[in-house]
Amino acid sequence: MAKDRGDHNEQACKQVDGEMTRVFELFGKRWTGLIVAVLTEQGAYFADLRRAIPGISERMLSDRLTELATAGLVVREVDAGPPLRVAYRLTDAGKAMEPALKELSRWAENHLPSGGKGCPEQFRG
Secondary structure, three states: OOOOOOOOOOOOOOOOOHHHHHHHHHHOOOOHHHHHHHHOOOOEEHHHHHHHOOOOOHHHHHHHHHHHHHOOOEEEEEEOOOOOEEEEEEOHHHHOOHHHHHHHHHHHHHHOOOOOOOOOHHHOO
8 A cells, every 4th residue: 555645754855965956056047057058169258158049138148157157167258359358268167067968968858858949069969
């Protein structure tokens, strides 16, 4: 006979660890993973990032880049120009996300139905 759903002990419901919580506080936000995925190939100017990620607003891109920089995953570099341009590149910590992103892409390919939105080429199969 199946156990009643209310009958469980604390060991059965292990609390998620702090590291996983920190990862999803950052990467659980829309656009963050895509920004890092684009930057894994090479650094990019702000305008190039915006073109590479359809649907992201300038404000959201700016906010996410600031969060990634604060987390130590992205470096912001100002090119005085003319014209003045701002480029972004991954730090070593940001580059270390590449294997995890590739694995997530493979998992999605095998287990999530296609929604018509592709992943960046560098993360396919």
